[in-house]
Amino acid sequence: MTGTLITVAATGAEADKARVPALPVTLDELTETAVRCEQAGAAVIHVHIRDYYARPTLDVGRLKETVATLRANTDLIVQLSTGGAVTDGFDARLAVLDAAPDACSLTCGTVNFGDDVFANPWAFIRELYQLTQDRGVIPEFELFDFGHIATLHRLLGEFGPPAGGHVHCDLVMGVPGGMPGDAATLVAAVQSLPDGATWSATGIGRTTLPVMFAALAAGGHLRVGMEDTLTFAKGRPVTGNEELVERAARLAEIAQRPAMTPAEARAYLCIP
Numbered sequence: 001m002t003g004t005l006i007t008v009a010a011t012g013a014e015a016d017k018a019r020v021p022a023l024p025v026t027l028d029e030l031t032e033t034a035v036r037c038e039q040a041g042a043a044v045i046h047v048h049i050r051d052y053y054a055r056p057t058l059d060v061g062r063l064k065e066t067v068a069t070l071r072a073n074t075d076l077i078v079q080l081s082t083g084g085a086v087t088d089g090f091d092a093r094l095a096v097l098d099a100a101p102d103a104c105s106l107t108c109g110t111v112n113f114g115d116d117v118f119a120n121p122w123a124f125i126r127e128l129y130q131l132t133q134d135r136g137v138i139p140e141f142e143l144f145d146f147g148h149i150a151t152l153h154r155l156l157g158e159f160g161p162p163a164g165g166h167v168h169c170d171l172v173m174g175v176p177g178g179m180p181g182d183a184a185t186l187v188a189a190v191q192s193l194p195d196g197a198t199w200s201a202t203g204i205g206r207t208t209l210p211v212m213f214a215a216l217a218a219g220g221h222l223r224v225g226m227e228d229t230l231t232f233a234k235g236r237p238v239t240g241n242e243e244l245v246e247r248a249a250r251l252a253e254i255a256q257r258p259a260m261t262p263a264e265a266r267a268y269l270c271i272p
């Protein structure tokens, strides 16, 4: 049994800073969050950035500065989101790789996303995947629904293994429009993954805890953070990403699979 890989998804593209003051939106806030989350047990940071007005942006200059600053202040694996916001175009999402992160997210299909649609047609997935291979950026395959798992099999079958050679997936559960966030669904999804793939899971909103317990029980890894959860307990808002990481690390410790260090996570995910 390995330790537990903990990813913090600190900001996301959806929450509104005016309503969620604890959300890290400036580079200073993100860096401070990253440092605290690393101390609490995170090994990977999944990054969305915001502009001067705290709106989601994929500005490549800002992304480059973010990658450099996170590297200068932490040992965390920097995973940039190529999902962006539902309003972002495909070209801007491909250009995220110009910021040369260690890793990036790669969502394996379109999904209804609340009242919106998170669009990931096959042509885009294929192009992004080949770009990650060309640039040596390690993709994490984001799976919001079972059809996305079928597309992952197709992608690997047609284009071969990812940069680094290791397949790591993230089950994003409980999105309104995607697969539900419960133990039975998690087990069924894990059984369908490619042979040799490793996986993390996250449950959005109130599915956070059931998914976290199910993932630990099934031998998987954890993603937590304010991108996915803004409520720590009923009626109690999250005060910062670090408390979500601390809780995940505590549960991982109880499961006798303590949090991996960033160096251990790099070796595990085959990230140089």
Ligand code: KMH
Binding pocket: 012, 013, 014, 081, 082, 083, 084, 085, 086, 105, 106, 107, 113, 118, 142
């Ligand atoms: N913000 C969502 C529309 C990713 O980061 O790759 C997409 C998302 C997935 O967050």
Ligand code: ZN
Binding pocket: 009, 012, 013, 046, 048, 081, 083, 084, 105, 227
């Ligand atoms: Zn994201």
